[in-house]
Amino acid sequence: MLHIVDRLAPWLGPGQPPFAVATVVAASGSVPRPVGTAMAVRADGAVLGSLSGGCVEGAVHAAALDAIASGTSHRETFGYSDDDAFAVGLSCGGTLDVHVQPVLPDDDATRALHALAARAEPAPPVALVRRIDGGARTAVVVDDPGATDEAAVARALRGLVGPDSLTAAAAQVVAVLRAGGTATVHAAHGGPGASPSAGRAAAPAPAGGAAGDACDAAEPVTLLVETRLPAPRFLVCGANDFAGALVRHVRLLGYRVTLVDAREVFADPRRFPEAEVVVEWPDRYLAGEAAAGRLDARTAVAVLTHDAKFDVPLLRLALDLPLAYVGAMGSRRSHAQRVAALRAEGVGEAALARLRSPIGLDLGAVTPEEVAVSITAELVAARHGRSAVVPLSSSSGPLHAEPAARPDGAPTHRPHPEEAP
């Protein structure tokens, strides 16, 4: 539910009706939404977010209103039924486990949501942990989750988990937090285990038993851990209409966008209201940001300057950094000249192979908005390791990318940028 926290803020004001949050806690098959996806339903029927693309939402809506009335959290499983494909069932053939939690004025969850909504922009990393077995209404905020330790997490979890399972639960939760992931975690005295978002399905959760009440030695505990990383960065170099369109499109994907151009008259902030605008030679700016540690493996760079005197020094540096995506605009002729110039500057073949030039997918794009779509689509494909791209209607593989397995066995789901603020 972290991805809807910002939109929930207006529902938290004094005198607002209570609401319930329905969160995906396990999914299997071709269900398009990862663990942590949430929909909120207010007592007056208003809806925020969605779970599944529509097919189970009527039933979840009713379950949420029931939960508000009863004051008790519960878990619902939706699965495909051949007999009932036109009713609630998921015709996609998957199953979806949904935790439905009422959020009432005096709840920890209300306090946690208030605290999260008050965070300054750019929002720092944060995590939310809830107990999702039993009927309790819980929520704990963990600040700076990547840097936390087991002792601090164990203290934070004391209100959610009894003493016998606390150590095992904290160890599980810390692993998810450090990976920046979102996952359902199972912990019991002597029997821990984590279900990453898109990995194996969660084990069946026991019904009943409010958090902290069931403290016998074999207490099974199921926690939902959600981590929110800061928005990833997208650097657009070159202030023109292609840049304006690209800024608008990648903003929708949740990137924090910086537009860099050395020409002050073109780099007018009024032309790029959704971006931070920097008037500087792009290669100098990139070098400064890299030295300051403000770039990471999620950072993307699009070079739209279309001008060798800006492009070549900038790309030489960008291809030397461990970035997610480096692309450059230009005709096939410009591209050939640019590659020759980069080679002459000593850029190696492995680095050149990472350069996406001419930038974008081959959509036949003409206008700046179309070119922005072609670049954004290439960026999404790159995030999921797709190289050749075909319409889904003429391919046959799974529709949604699976997170890659990590050799250390830690949960691998990292929030996508638009789940960040």
Next chain:
Amino acid sequence: MLHIVDRLAPWLGPGQPPFAVATVVAASGSVPRPVGTAMAVRADGAVLGSLSGGCVEGAVHAAALDAIASGTSHRETFGYSDDDAFAVGLSCGGTLDVHVQPVLPDDDATRALHALAARAEPAPPVALVRRIDGGARTAVVVDDPGATDEAAVARALRGLVGPDSLTAAAAQVVAVLRAGGTATVHAAHGGPGASPSAGRAAAPAPAGGAAGDACDAAEPVTLLVETRLPAPRFLVCGANDFAGALVRHVRLLGYRVTLVDAREVFADPRRFPEAEVVVEWPDRYLAGEAAAGRLDARTAVAVLTHDAKFDVPLLRLALDLPLAYVGAMGSRRSHAQRVAALRAEGVGEAALARLRSPIGLDLGAVTPEEVAVSITAELVAARHGRSAVVPLSSSSGPLHAEPAARPDGAPTHRPHPEEAP
């Protein structure tokens, strides 16, 4: 310049500095911007729009300031120079002809821009005609260009063209207007000819000679005709987070978006502020719009209901209409069931082949925003007749789609949606 008229409105107020408009009137090679693309430069140096992705804009900026100072329109040609690739030249290897026109307070162009900026939304079809040979500062607005006739156009052009060339010019201009196109038109007594935007290059234009002054029998006339069609429509069926993301993305492409869902509680206009929201069964809505003549060959439909009881009747109808794009979301299993149901309802194989299902390009998209990118990219590819899509960096054809040739020889450039309001 029609595509920047809305953004120019603040520059037209009383006491604002004068400005000049630089417009692409001919292009060859891999120049990414079509005829009609414009950049405005104000006397204080402020810029609006862009021409080329950056490489000639410094020179155009200077030419625009010169034109404001001189009060005279002129034409500049930018071409590639091997000796000078780091200076003004187009390293992409193309050439670009740019008409630079000062817009001063008492000009016809100022009056035309005021008239255009005052149009109500949704903006009706309109055209702008300017004379681009010689130094004059002209502009004529033509209302409802698709329905106009040669006599009306000849009357409108009387201020731009001398009597000997008027008939030939009007015939040329009417052809562009009726096609909804944007093109440079050449007309002389006995020697007419039109250069469509992305077709053959414009013939060299004579310098000097203000409009209406050079009235000898062989008067050569060059006119730039720009037509603006109403925004094309995008119908999104199914009110969920995928729809919310898709609405935001296709709005950026200039579509007028309608969201349709029969479930009132989900089809809340506050969730979809960029769309017109209609609470109705989508198939009934589509039938009504088709009967009322409010759909056309540019209309796109995305079915995100994910629910056979909505999908099947809606798709049966949509596939029977001459629309630009019909796609439906769903897993491969849902897709197979849907196709079987449509076949059972009598939908033929040719119609089924037009259905894009599962909707979108295979980008590995997971989140609603990523799925929206995959759909938007498929839409752009469809507009340009691309089926298999690869990164530009691993293909070898031209970067930009050429307009298809029309058998009747009429100009074929139709404005892309984002050039409409």
